[in-house]
Amino acid sequence: MHIGKNFYCGPGFTVLDHAKVTIGDNVMIAPHVSLLTAYHPKHYTQRIVRKMPDTFEPHGRGDYELISPITIGNNVWIGSSAIVLPGVSIGDNSIIGAGSVVTRSVPTDSLAIGSPAKVVRTITEDDLLPENMWEDFVPLTKTKNQNK
Numbered sequence: 001m002h003i004g005k006n007f008y009c010g011p012g013f014t015v016l017d018h019a020k021v022t023i024g025d026n027v028m029i030a031p032h033v034s035l036l037t038a039y040h041p042k043h044y045t046q047r048i049v050r051k052m053p054d055t056f057e058p059h060g061r062g063d064y065e066l067i068s069p070i071t072i073g074n075n076v077w078i079g080s081s082a083i084v085l086p087g088v089s090i091g092d093n094s095i096i097g098a099g100s101v102v103t104r105s106v107p108t109d110s111l112a113i114g115s116p117a118k119v120v121r122t123i124t125e126d127d128l129l130p131e132n133m134w135e136d137f138v139p140l141t142k143t144k145n146q147n148k
Helices: none
Strands: 014-016 021-023 034-036 070-072 110-113 118-122
Touching: 034 070
Parallel strands: 014 034, 021 070
Antiparallel strands: 110 118
């Protein structure tokens, strides 16, 4: 697993990294996001638990598990409770909406939402907040009640 610079993740972040997971710089991941690199065969005869040779499982039982890497680009924001499935790449500067299930790769500069996640639009310069929006900003300060 590789994590770039200036990374943030909220509580409950889960990574099932049987395959490589690459996370770029300046990535923000909200609470309860899952990155899952493992999956199982579709046909039940290959998916059921059975006696397996040369397994590390203490009872000598297991199943077939397949893996595929996940790549998250730079400057990506992944909303709360999103799930990213095996083999997905998320392009630079993209946003994944809260609760989305990402089953396919997302291009650069994209906003993807839903289950399954779909790109709803491109993020552009029009999405910049006004430069003067912070002029009247008053930072929060501790009050006497907060110090008790």
